[in-house]
Amino acid sequence: MISEKLKKAMRDKYIANGCWSTETFGKALGRLADTYGDKTALKDGDLTISYREWDTLVNKCANYFEEKGLVQGDKAVVQLPNSVTLFIVSFAMFRMGVVPVFALPAHREREISTFIHQTRAKLYILPKTHLGFSYGEMGKNCISDTDCQLLFEDEIRESLNGEYNATEYPENNVSAYDTAVLLVSGGTTAIPKLIPRSHADYLYDAKTFADVVGMNKTTIFLAAIPAAHNFTFANPGVVGTALSGGCTVLSRNGGADEILDLIMEEKVTVTSMVPSLLNVCAEMAQWEEEEDLESLSTILVGGAVLLPDVLKTAETNLHCKVRQVFGTAEGLNTITPVDMPSEQVAGCQGVPISEYDEILIVDEEGKEVGRNEYGEMIIRGPYTIMNYYENEEADKEAFRADGFYRTGDKAFMDEDGCIHVCGRIREQINKSGEKIIPAELESVIKEYEGICDVSVIGIPDANTGYKICACVVPEGQEPDVLELREFMLDKGVAVYKLPDHVMNLPKIPLTAVGKPDKNELLKMFQERQKMAYV
Numbered sequence: 079m080i081s082e083k084l085k086k087a088m089r090d091k092y093i094a095n096g097c098w099s100t101e102t103f104g105k106a107l108g109r110l111a112d113t114y115g116d117k118t119a120l121k122d123g124d125l126t127i128s129y130r131e132w133d134t135l136v137n138k139c140a141n142y143f144e145e146k147g148l149v150q151g152d153k154a155v156v157q158l159p160n161s162v163t164l165f166i167v168s169f170a171m172f173r174m175g176v177v178p179v180f181a182l183p184a185h186r187e188r189e190i191s192t193f194i195h196q197t198r199a200k201l202y203i204l205p206k207t208h209l210g211f212s213y214g215e216m217g218k219n220c221i222s223d224t225d226c227q228l229l230f231e232d233e234i235r236e237s238l239n240g241e242y243n244a245t246e247y248p249e250n251n252v253s254a255y256d257t258a259v260l261l262v263s264g265g266t267t268a269i270p271k272l273i274p275r276s277h278a279d280y281l282y283d284a285k286t287f288a289d290v291v292g293m294n295k296t297t298i299f300l301a302a303i304p305a306a307h308n309f310t311f312a313n314p315g316v317v318g319t320a321l322s323g324g325c326t327v328l329s330r331n332g333g334a335d336e337i338l339d340l341i342m343e344e345k346v347t348v349t350s351m352v353p354s355l356l357n358v359c360a361e362m363a364q365w366e367e368e369e370d371l372e373s374l375s376t377i378l379v380g381g382a383v384l385l386p387d388v389l390k391t392a393e394t395n396l397h398c399k400v401r402q403v404f405g406t407a408e409g410l411n412t413i414t415p416v417d418m419p420s421e422q423v424a425g426c427q428g429v430p431i432s433e434y435d436e437i438l439i440v441d442e443e444g445k446e447v448g449r450n451e452y453g454e455m456i457i458r459g460p461y462t463i464m465n466y467y468e469n470e471e472a473d474k475e476a477f478r479a480d481g482f483y484r485t486g487d488k489a490f491m492d493e494d495g496c497i498h499v500c501g502r503i504r505e506q507i508n509k510s511g512e513k514i515i516p517a518e519l520e521s522v523i524k525e526y527e528g529i530c531d532v533s534v535i536g537i538p539d540a541n542t543g544y545k546i547c548a549c550v551v552p553e554g555q556e557p558d559v560l561e562l563r564e565f566m567l568d569k570g571v572a573v574y575k576l577p578d579h580v581m582n583l584p585k586i587p588l589t590a591v592g593k594p595d596k597n598e599l600l601k602m603f604q605e606r607q608k609m610a611y612v
C-alpha cells in the first residue's frame with residue numbers, strides 16, 4: 079500500500095518535472111482538431127473521419143449521453159469491437175468526465191457482470207452481435223438486478239448520423255489528474271482488477287511512446303488487435319498516432335488475411351500485435367510481393383514470449399523492423415532499441431520509454447539483486463498506477479510502501495539496463511497474450527457435478543506459448559474436454575479461458591506444504607502425452 083502522503087509527493091514530482099500536463103483527453107482532441115483539421119484521423123472500412131469531424135462527433139455524442147442521464151463521475155462499461163464508434167464514445171466520456179470501463183470483445187458474462195457491479199455502472203455499451211456472438215442476449219443477463227441500462231452500438235451510430243445537437247460540450251470541471259478510464263488487468267486474482275488511468279498519466283504514456291517509435295504526421299497505424307486493449311489504445315496505439323497527427327486504420331475482425339490486405343491497401347507504416355498473431359501474419363505474408371508491403375516499417379510485438387523463429391520469419395516475410403515491447407495495463411512500457419541487432423530482440427524487452435521510469439529486480443525479501451540475476455520486476459514511474467480501483471486488498475498485495483508496483487514477472491536486467499522477462503513469479507497462464515488465472519477456472523470447474531478436486535496448469539506450446547489443462551479428480555464417470563468446455567461456457571466463462579485438455583487423475587499430487595504440485599502435474603501430463611492418452 080502506498081500512503082496518501084507519498085502518492086501526493088509522487089504526483090507533485092511528475093507535475094514538476096513536466097511529465098503531467100493539465101491537458102485532458104477532451105482538450106487534446108480539440109487541439110488536434112485545430113491543428114490537423116481535415117486530415118484523416120480514423121478509417122473504419124468505408125468510413126473516414128477527419129480530426130475536425132472526430133471532435134464534432136464527440137460533442138454530439140457527449141450531448142446525446144447527457145440526454146441519457148450520464149453525468150460527471152458516472153461509470154459506463156464499454157465493450158465495442160474496433161470501430162470509429164469506440165473512439166467517439168470513449169472521447170465523449172473523457173470530455174464529460176464519465177469514466178469508461180474498457181471491456182474486451184472476448185469478455186463474457188462473468189467479467190462484464192463483475193465490472194458492472196464493481197463500478198455501479200449506469201450504462202453498458204455493446205454491439206448486438208459481433209463475429210457470430212450475440213452480445214445482446216448476454217447483456218440482458220449482465221444487467222439484471224442493477225440500475226445499469228443497455229445501449230447498443232447501432233443506436234449510437236443512428237443518433238449521431240442524424241441532425242444531432244453538435245454544440246460544443248463544455249468541459250468545465252474535468253481535471254487532468256482525474257481518472258479518465260478504467261482498464262482491465264491481466265491480473266492475478268479470480269476477479270479482474272480495474273486499473274484507473276488519469277488523463278495526465280495516460281496522455282504522457284501515449285505521447286512518450288509515440289515519440290520513441292518516431293510517429294509523426296505521415297504515420298499510418300493499423301489497430302490490428304482489440305482497440306480497447308492498452309497496447310492498441312494508447313501504447314502508443316491509436317492515441318499515440320493521433321497525438322502525432324497520423325492516421326489510424328481499424329481492423330474489424332483481426333484476422334491475418336484482413337491485416338495483410340489493410341497493410342497493402344492503406345499503406346500502413348506501423349502496427350502492433352501479440353506474437354501468435356505475428357506468427358500467422360508472417361507465415362501468410364510469404365505469398366505476397368515485397369513491393370506490396372514496402373510501406374510497413376515497424377511492427378511492435380508484445381504481450382507474451384516472442385520466439386526467435388517467429389521474429390526471423392516476420393522480418394524476412396514482412397520486410398520490416400520488429401521491435402519487442404513489454405507492456406502492462408498497470409503502467410510501464412519498455413521497447414528494444416531501434417539499433418539492437420535482430421538476433422537479440424527475441425530474448426529481450428529493451429529499456430523503458432521514459433527517463434522517469436524506475437525498474438528494480440528484487441529477491442523474495444524485496445532486496446535488489448545484481449545485474450544478470452533473476453528476481454521479480456517491480457516498477458514505479460509517471461504512468462504506473464499507485465492503486466487499483468476500490469480494491470484495498472489488491473493494493474496491499476501489489477504495492478510496496480515506497481511506491482513500487484509488483485508486476486509478478488520474473489526477469490533480469492543486463493549490463494546495458496535492458497530487461498529480459500522470463501516467466502511469472504505468481505501464477506498466471508499466458509496463452510497468445512491472453513492472461514488466464516488458474517484460480518478463476520478452478521472455482522468454476524469445482525461446480526461441475528462429479529468433479530471433487532481440480533487444479534489448472536499451463537502446458538508449454540510452441541504456437542501459443544501455453545495451453546490450458548484442467549487436471550480433475552472425478553467422483554464417478556470421467557468428464558471429457560468438450561463436456562467441460564460446454565459447462566464452462568454456460569457459466570459465462572470467456573472462450574479464450576476454456577481448457578484445451580482435461581487430465582483425469584485419482585488425486586491431485588501435493589507439495590510438502592500441501593499445495594497442488596503443479597510441476598508434478600505438468601510432468602504427469604507430459605508423460606501421458608508421450609503415451610498419447612490425454
Ligand code: J2J
Binds near residue numbers: 309402406411508511
Ligand atoms: C513476455 N511477457 C509479456 C513480453 C507483456 C504492450 C504490450 C503488451 C501489453 C500487455 C501491454 C510481454 N514478453 N514482451 O499492456 O501496452 C506479459 C507480462 C505482463 C503482462 C501484462 C502493452 N509483454 N507481457 O500484455 O496488462 O506478464 O498488457 O505483466 O494485458 O503481460 O499484460 P497486459
